[in-house]
Amino acid sequence: MASIIANFISSRKKVKKQYRDISKILAFSLLPLSGFTTDIYVPSLPDMAAALHTGNLQVQLTLTLFLVSYGVGQLLIGGIMDSYGRYWISLVSLIIYALSSLAIALSNNIYFIDVMRVIQGLTVSAIIIGKRAFFVDLYTGEKLRHYLSLFSIIWSLGPILAPFIGGYLQMAFNWSANFYVLAITATIMVVLELIFSGETLKKPKVFDLSKVTKAYGSMLRSPPFTFGVLIVGTAYSITMIYNMTGPFIIEHHFGLSAVTAGYASLVLGFAWLCGGLAGRITREMPFRSKLTWSNNLQLLLVTFMIFTTVLLDNSYFLLCFAFLIQVCAGYIFNNLLTHCMGMFPENAGIAIGLAGGLNLITVSILSYGVVELLPARDGLNLGLSYLVFAAISLMARWCIKDNRNK
CATH class of the missing domain: 1.20.1250.20 (MFS general substrate transporter like domains)
Structure with missing residues (x-):
């Protein structure tokens, strides 16, 4: 054959x-x-x-x-x-x-x-x-x-x-x-x-389907891999949730044009790129400390965004906070996805496919679920959506740490 x-x-x-x-x-x-x-x-x-x-x-x-x-x-x-x-x-x-x-x-x-x-x-x-x-x-x-x-x-x-x-x-x-x-x-x-x-x-x-299935099972039983992919999924969900709700907020809530919504998405796409470039610059730093401080910074920015939006409903403030949060998301995504893909060098191709596929499925479930819970209404709902993802990411990181301590 x-x-x-x-x-x-x-x-x-x-x-x-x-x-x-x-x-x-x-x-x-x-x-x-x-x-x-x-x-x-x-x-x-x-x-x-x-x-x-x-x-x-x-x-x-x-x-x-x-x-x-x-x-x-x-x-x-x-x-x-x-x-x-x-x-x-x-x-x-x-x-x-x-x-x-x-x-x-x-x-x-x-x-x-x-x-x-x-x-x-x-x-x-x-x-x-x-x-x-x-x-x-x-x-x-x-x-x-x-x-x-x-x-x-x-x-x-x-x-x-x-x-x-x-x-x-x-x-x-x-x-x-x-x-x-x-x-x-x-x-x-x-x-x-x-x-x-x-x-x-x-x-x-x-x-060989049996070989692939066996490798998948081994990877999924590894908490650092599975919870790591979950954190990667929450990072990408932060980008996806803006894509799903941002245009409605920009065009309906703030009354701006589709071109303005396009420019806003361009700026936030650049934020993601900045996060990836920052990950390359700091690649020699200890991995755990990078993940900890970027996760904590993201949670702090989300908290500030929610309080600021309650006091001042302004498109410029919303985009400034969204930009900084997406820089953190891009940083976490690029660092952790690369780390997860390299956990099983003996099955590198399978690990890359599993990590990438699970990430996208996680993003789909999380982003659509949160959009249904918090519709595309205003900046406050966007901030609360970010908070859900940041909290899930934090809990997943604690699960990795707890499993390592055992």
Whole structure:
């Protein structure tokens, strides 16, 4: 069986040497796709709810469904790609992604859009994992470490640029313009991939479900791993909760435009990037002390935000506090996710897929649950939402410490 798979993959279109630099640029260009898919239509959420004659919670669910399917996809697709190759799975996924984006743009049915968002989550997981593996397949040593260190920075371009672009698309057209842009961009990438890219997997592995399941069980029984992923999920939930509620607060509560909402999301996306860069700068600091002081600082800022919002309901104060809180969230996320992914070096690929997938599923459950509990009404509800995530993060950190003491 292994020889049949190996022969099948070896017969496929390979990356030509003269096109390797171009295919590398294409791989980097697709890494922010998940961020663009979630964030480009964030400024359009209020208009989308009105145009589709549905409630705020229903359009917010489109974000949650994407994240759940994206997370589930990460749990499953890595092992399949290790066995059957990266290129054609990624390419077919990109074609399906383009078609689903077009279908969403043409639809006026929220339930159909929900289904398409699930499909988008699954296809994006295949595209992103395939393009991350591209670098692992082709590069080694210092060059590989250099490219891997760029992943989080390049990924951050999605949350930074997407809502900024989406705000102007909303002002010039309507919510569906965002998905037309995604469909056109994906179609262009399909053509470029067909011309310049190809298969990079050299030695396929036999897909062994029992081995993967056993490794998953071992990791899930490790409290530092499971509670660590929970903390990572709360950090990313802080970003996601703003994406789900911020545009409604900016546009409905403060009466500002979709472009302003886009600029606000751009600033907060930059805050996340600042947190990631701060994590790189302080990478030599003791890990536990970094986690402790960043967690405590985040909780302190959230407390100040709640009291300030009660006294002064102002968009500038809200965004200032949200910026600082998201810097802390980005710092915690980048430090702890990297730490969790490195806990099981003997099963590094499985650990990366499990940590990434569980993180997204955790974010989906927490963010949608909190939005239902604390609707997108004003800055106070946003601050209370942040408090829920900060408190869960603090309790998870205590559980890790308590388990270590035992």
